[in-house]
Amino acid sequence: MRSENLVTAAAVPIVVDGRPRAVVYLCSTAELSLGDRWFDALDPLRRRLQHEILVEDAVHARLAQMATQVPPQSGPGAAELAAVVRELGDLSEELADPAVAARLELIRQRLGGGPSVRRGAVLPDGTQLTRREMQVLVEAARGHTNRQIAEHLGLLPNTVKSYLQDLMRKLGCANRVQAIAYARDAGWIG
Structure with missing residues (x-):
């Protein structure tokens, strides 16, 4: 605090439902006498922050509740559909004919399987994204930099750049x- 010339500091804890959730630090370069009146003046800020935390908690609780609710389905259940998607993926891997395997993979993707990060993806024109290109694309979609993708996948940053250039060209x-x-x-x- 000396490098900033701060001589007075105060901490205002934000307690929600009996638990400390945040701390607001206030500092001054002037020497101030901090009494009850000073802390009382900060009460509206403390209450507003408590309210915002309560609202955020309620939103997170509602989102968690919604995520566990399963919408009614008129067709096969989600488990059955997932089993069909897996079976189609296994069949496409076993086929010797690449054209038939590619068609099965497209059907699997249309059923909601998405591309197999294990195998890659088949584009409508028959072009294929490799398994590594799909892995790099998924990591990029997570907001990772080339360096972070490289570290996560055990690659060099220039290799990641090359994969990205290839998949962008294909797409x-x-x-x-x-x-x-x-x-x-x-x-x-x-």
Whole structure:
């Protein structure tokens, strides 16, 4: 605190439901006498922050509750559909005929399986994204930099850059943002 010439400091804890959730630190370069009146003046700020934390907690609780609710389905259940998607993926891997395997993979993707990060993706024109290209695309969609992607996948940053350039060319995209948008529109990533 000496390098900033701060001589007075105060901490205002924000307690919600009996638990400390945040602390607001206030500092001054002037020497101030901090009494009850000074802390009382901060009460509206403390109450507003408590309210915002309560609202945020309520939103998170509601989102968690909604995530556990399963919407009614008129067709096969989610578990059955997932089993069919897996079975189609297994069949496409076993086929010797690459054209038939590619068609099965497209059907699997249309059923909501998304591209197999294990295998890659087949584009409508028959072009394929490799498994590594899909892994790099998924990591890029998570907001990771080339360096972070490289560390996560055990690659060099220049290799990641090369994968991104190749997949952008295959997708007809000018940059990674367009490639991520393409993958989201195709339902490959959330």
